[in-house]
Amino acid sequence: MSAQAPTSDLFRSERMRRRRIVNWIVEGAATLAALLAVAVLVIVVGSVVSRGWHAINLDFFTKSQALYSGFGPRPASGIENAIIGTLIIIGIALLMALPVAILTAIYLNELAPRKLASVLTLAFDVLNGIPAIVLGIFVFIFVVVGHGQAAWKASFALAILMVPMIARSTQEVLALVPISMREASLALGAAKWRTTLSVVLPQAVGGIVTGATLATARAAGETAPLLFTTALYDNSVHTDPRQPLASIPMFIFTSAEQADPVLHEQAWGAAAVLIGIILIASLIARWFADKSVRRLKGER
Amino acid sequence: MAVAQERARGPAALQRRGRFRPGDAVLYVVTCAAALTGVVLLALITREVFVEAWPAMQKFGLHFLTTQAWGDNNKTLFGAKSFIFGTVVTSLGALLIATPVSLAIALFLTELAPRWIRHVVAPLIELLAAIPSVVLGLWGILVLGPFITGTLGPALHGTFGWLPIFASKPTVGSNMFAAILILTIMIIPIVSSICRELFVGVPSELKDGALALGATRWEVVRGVIFPYARAGIAAALILGLGRALGEAIAVTQVIGNNVAIHADLFKPGDTLASRIAGQYQGADTALQVASLVYLAVILLVFSLIANLAAQLIVRRVAGRHQIR
Numbered sequence: 001m002s003a004q005a006p007t008s009d010l011f012r013s014e015r016m017r018r019r020r021i022v023n024w025i026v027e028g029a030a031t032l033a034a035l036l037a038v039a040v041l042v043i044v045v046g047s048v049v050s051r052g053w054h055a056i057n058l059d060f061f062t063k064s065q066a067l068y069s070g071f072g073p074r075p076a077s078g079i080e081n082a083i084i085g086t087l088i089i090i091g092i093a094l095l096m097a098l099p100v101a102i103l104t105a106i107y108l109n110e111l112a113p114r115k116l117a118s119v120l121t122l123a124f125d126v127l128n129g130i131p132a133i134v135l136g137i138f139v140f141i142f143v144v145v146g147h148g149q150a151a152w153k154a155s156f157a158l159a160i161l162m163v164p165m166i167a168r169s170t171q172e173v174l175a176l177v178p179i180s181m182r183e184a185s186l187a188l189g190a191a192k193w194r195t196t197l198s199v200v201l202p203q204a205v206g207g208i209v210t211g212a213t214l215a216t217a218r219a220a221g222e223t224a225p226l227l228f229t230t231a232l233y234d235n236s237v238h239t240d241p242r243q244p245l246a247s248i249p250m251f252i253f254t255s256a257e258q259a260d261p262v263l264h265e266q267a268w269g270a271a272a273v274l275i276g277i278i279l280i281a282s283l284i285a286r287w288f289a290d291k292s293v294r295r296l297k298g299e300r
Numbered sequence: 301m302a303v304a305q306e307r308a309r310g311p312a313a314l315q316r317r318g319r320f321r322p323g324d325a326v327l328y329v330v331t332c333a334a335a336l337t338g339v340v341l342l343a344l345i346t347r348e349v350f351v352e353a354w355p356a357m358q359k360f361g362l363h364f365l366t367t368q369a370w371g372d373n374n375k376t377l378f379g380a381k382s383f384i385f386g387t388v389v390t391s392l393g394a395l396l397i398a399t400p401v402s403l404a405i406a407l408f409l410t411e412l413a414p415r416w417i418r419h420v421v422a423p424l425i426e427l428l429a430a431i432p433s434v435v436l437g438l439w440g441i442l443v444l445g446p447f448i449t450g451t452l453g454p455a456l457h458g459t460f461g462w463l464p465i466f467a468s469k470p471t472v473g474s475n476m477f478a479a480i481l482i483l484t485i486m487i488i489p490i491v492s493s494i495c496r497e498l499f500v501g502v503p504s505e506l507k508d509g510a511l512a513l514g515a516t517r518w519e520v521v522r523g524v525i526f527p528y529a530r531a532g533i534a535a536a537l538i539l540g541l542g543r544a545l546g547e548a549i550a551v552t553q554v555i556g557n558n559v560a561i562h563a564d565l566f567k568p569g570d571t572l573a574s575r576i577a578g579q580y581q582g583a584d585t586a587l588q589v590a591s592l593v594y595l596a597v598i599l600l601v602f603s604l605i606a607n608l609a610a611q612l613i614v615r616r617v618a619g620r621h622q623i624r
Contacts (some may be wrong), residue, residue: 004564025518030412033404034421037492041428042438047534051442056306103334111328112309112335117312122611123338129539129607130345130600131537131546133573138345141352160341174311182314192314199309209480221432223549224573227580249434256438256553264442278430286423 048271065235065251069204074262079270081237085151085245085246090220092155092241093162098212101166102201108167108172110196121171128164132224135160138230149230151245157225160214166208169289172202173207176296199215206292210285217281221274223249248274346566346600356590364594370559370575375584378591380598383560386569387602390476391544393565393584399537402488404496407521422496429489429616437553440482445473453477453566469604470566474556478564479574482550487540495537498529535613542606546599548573572599 063078104124108117139157144150177200185195228246236244248270255267350357356364358380367379411419453470460466470477472474502525510520526533556568557578570578572595579592 003582008516011404015310019519021517023518026521027412028402030408031402033414034408034425036401037428037488038421039425041431044428044431044436044485047439047443048435100334100337103331106327107331107335107555107576111331112307112312114310114312118615120335120338122608122615123342125602125611126607127338127342129542129610131573132367133546133548133576134349134596134600134603137576137593138348141348141593142344145352146537161336171541179311179314182311186314191321191323193321193327221430221434223432223434224577227577231580232490249432252434252438253549253553256434267438268442271438272602274432275435278432279427282427282430 004198006278009272033254037041037108045275049064049267051265052270052272054273055265056272059253060266060269064237065246067235079246079248079251079266079273081233081235081246082248082251082270083273084237084239085230085233086220086249088239088241088245089151089154089158089226089247090272092152092218092221093158094212094216096155096159097162097215098208102170104163104167104197105170105204106201109171110200124164124167127160128168131223132157132161132226136225136228139225142181144229149228149232149244151230151241151243154226154229154245154247155241156230158219158222161222161225162212162219165215165218166211169211169214170208171206173210173292173296177203177292178296203296204292205294206288210289210292213281213285213288216283217278220281221249223253224248227253309478319514330490343404346604349532349593349597349600353593355598356587356594359587360591360594364591365598368559368561370591371588375588378478378588378594380595382559382561383570383572383575383595385599386479386555387475387545387571387599388572389565390479390483390555390571391541393476393480394544395537395541397480397484398487398491398540401484402491402536402540403495403533404490405492406499407525408495409492410499411517411521411525422493425489426493428485429493433520433547433550434487435484436485438457440478440550440554441473443554444478444480444481448475448478449473455568464563465565467564468566472556472568474554476555476562476568479555479569479571480550480565482554483544483547486547486550487544490543491536492536494539495533497528498532498536499525502528531613531617536609538606538610538613542603542610545571545606546573548577548605552577553581572596572602 059076060078061083063076064081065079066075068079070255104120112120136156138170139153139160143153143156181199181203182195185199186192190199226249231250232245233244233246233250235246252267252270252274255263255270258264258274360378362617363386364379366381367377368381369377369379371378409422449472450471456466457469470525506518506528510524511517511564515523521537551571552574555570555574557570557574558568560567562569575597576592576595579588
């Protein structure tokens with residue numbers, strides 16, 4: 001500051017100085033907190049990648065888990081069965097969740113009386129907050145006890161988790177579709193169902209894709225619903241969802257509990273694959289979300 | 301005016317007069333059935349869980365909540381006391397650390413950071429929420445655990461050893477403190493992203509007014525932003541708490557799965573969700589299964605209360621904003 005700067009008593013006062021110092025400390029702390037959160041992300045992802053790197057090779061994707069007796073050379077081992085299992089489990093969960101979620105969003109946004117819609121939305125929001133392990137226990141009681149584990153039962157548990165997420169994001173995009181489009185369609189003589197399905201819904205495809213991708217990414221990493229529904233699998237590649245299938249999260253969970261350092265390395269490798277899948281899915285979802293919202297808001 | 305009112309009632313109010321369209325009825329019935337799944341599933345989950353837990357409820361009653369045992373007396377005595385203790389301590393501990401950090405992150409992103417930093421940091425923090433709990437648990441066992449026994453634990457014990465919560469040096473990496481840290485990492489992204497939305501929603505007239513009166517940024521935060529967003533912050537914290545209560549996988553990986561009650565955080569413990577997850581390889585007796593589901597009942601009740609409370613607060617706040 002130059003010598004001519006205004007130096008009133010107000011600026012020099014002890015009280016003002018203290019207020020500024022407090023402000024400065026809080027601003028510093030807030031910046032530090034944000035840095036800390038980013039640092040944690042970098043440390044976690046960094047240790048997964050750096051430790052999992054060595055495990056990832058061609059065998060890792062094309063071979064199943066090999067049992068090792070402890071003698072002789074170690075057979076090449078991978079997570080092919082877990083990758084295929086996860087894809088099947090998630091695929092079926094998506095098939096179960098998607099129609100229910102889209103129909104739900106249509107009802108809540110286009111057809112339901114407002115009061116009823118808010119009660120039903122509340123139910124989905126509360127359902128969304130039920131711990132995954134409780135969903136796992138529910139599916140265990142409902143379809144596993146007395147019938148045995150199966151991959152589709154895990155899909156069922158994951159679908160319960162996915163429906164509220166997909167329905168919510170579809171609903172948010174449906175709400176952005178201009179009401180004049182519905183009015184125009186109705187005025188041209190189209191029935192309400194026709195208007196909803198062929199005028200309103202196509203506008204919301206971006207939101208549906210975003211919600212479905214995010215829900216898939218979240219479900220792909222969930223372990224709790226798999227514990228009681230598809231944990232008792234063997235170490236070869238299966239594709240039949242009527243029997244328990246291996247999955248990447250279960251592989252990580254069980255390998256982490258072992259004392260074998262080679263299994264730990266494989267668990268890190270599997271974690272790197274899982275995080276990779278989830279990151280890519282999240283990026284795709286973000287891109288779709290930006291695109292569709294921008295289009296609906298008319299700023300190309 | 302009439303058109304505006306008509307539009308305010310939303311798409312559901314748009315009706316065509318004229319002949320009956322079967323397609324409309326079909327769409328209405330099918331979508332309504334889908335929308336009812338939320339309510340139906342909530343009811344079904346509650347009913348199934350209560351029915352399955354009934355044998356244990358009959359045998360132990362409410363003493364289950366105050367009994368510290370799991371499979372004692374030749375697998376005839378089960379109780380949830382130590383798991384409830386572990387759940388409360390770990391989730392409140394995580395909330396205690398996560399609250400100031402999350403608020404600070406949200407303030408940084410809305411009030412301090414330049415635009416480009418905001419656009420980089422906000423998605424990164426949301427990515428933290430996308431890391432699967434099983435991966436965080438793996439990291440907890442193999443990286444965080446050794447760090448706690450080797451560096452952090454002795455340091456905390458050395459400085460704050462007079463506090464009962466740091467009374468001993470950690471001997472194993474699996475302990476309640478590790479669980480608290482992992483849960484903290486899990487709930488920070490949730491709480492901070494909700495708070496960020498709340499802070500963005502504070503009308504800039506109010507903030508500008510306070511600044512014009514000579515308030516510092518912190519005084520604006522304390523005097524305008526926090527009071528304005530108070531209810532929403534409470535809801536965000538309850539949602540974070542609900543998430544911490546229910547996390548099973550990461551916790552069971554790092555907490556040490558011990559039926560015990562210690563004030564000392566460097567001792568292993570267990571939570572409701574973690575105990576359920578730990579028993580996945582099979583419970584031996586019908587009573588053990590029923591007791592396990594009894595734990596799920598307690599967890600379900602906890603999370604239903606927490607989520608219902610948070611959602612009702614959110615709705616009240618949203619309603620207030622709509623009226624303005």
